[in-house]
Amino acid sequence: MDEMIIDRDKIKAELIAKNLYGEQKQLIKQRRIRIFMMSILVAALLLTTIYGTLENPFQYTFSNIGNFFTYRLFFIVWAIVVGTAILLSILALYRLEQYRRKEAFLFIALASVFLVLTSLVPALEELYPFWHWIHWACAIIHAIFMFLALTPFVIWVSRENPRLRMVLQIWLMVIWIGSVFPLLFFGKNGLFEMWFFSAVILFLLYLSLVLFEEKIVKMSVAFLKDEPNLNLAIEKVYINLEHGKNNHHQNHPENRQN
DSSP: OBOOOOOHHHHHHHHHHTTOHHHHHHHHHHHHHHHHHHHHHHHHHHHHHHHHTSSOTTTOOHHHHHHHSSOHHHHHHHHHHHHHHHHHHHHHHHHHTTOOOHHHHHHHHHHHHHHHHHHHSOOOTTTOHHHHHHHHHHHHHHHHHHHHHHHHHHHHHHHHOGGGHHHHHHHHHHHHHHHHHHHHHHOSSHHHHHHHHHHHHHHHHHHHHHHHHHHHHHHHHHHHTTOSOHHHHHHHHHOOOSSSOOOOOOOOGGGBOO
């Protein structure tokens, strides 16, 4: 059986003729955005796990770890990385789902800003009581803005995708109720913070996987219909036609399979 010949120039010309070239470039772009978003979220999750377990999370909060020990710079780096990862991923999901509430963009931006401020403001009550109060105020404001940015968006996505409604509602309960339980039963320690940030990041990973995949599948339908060769149709979806020279698999005897 002959090897499939991939002719980039021919594929590009065919897509242009069918007015699908722009769609194909958008597909490549969406896949790259999804990979990037999921990569930074995984990095944020790993950093959260490492930072939160530098000391006993049953005894010390994230703020305690950053202020009582020699991890202050690590605390600031953690806040910047996690805040940026959450901000970028939520903005990407807003754009993907065409969620255009202006206040939502403000809320998620402020949530990230106040997370970083929480790490910058010292949390040493005996030495700096005023700044300690500011620190906790920033932490509470961060949680409020995160709630205002994430919850209405999830409700909106549930309305647009009824099949996801139950799963998304469970995720919200896991995030918010699950974060309160450790605080009520174990007191003020790192468990509720570990749960909150890990649950939010995992939820954003889930949304990125499901919503981007759904978008990619919908956009791919135009490439798969009326195609006699399914493998070639899939190549048209995923091959990068913007860079690189034409890559032919020459149909010589050494490239043939019997």
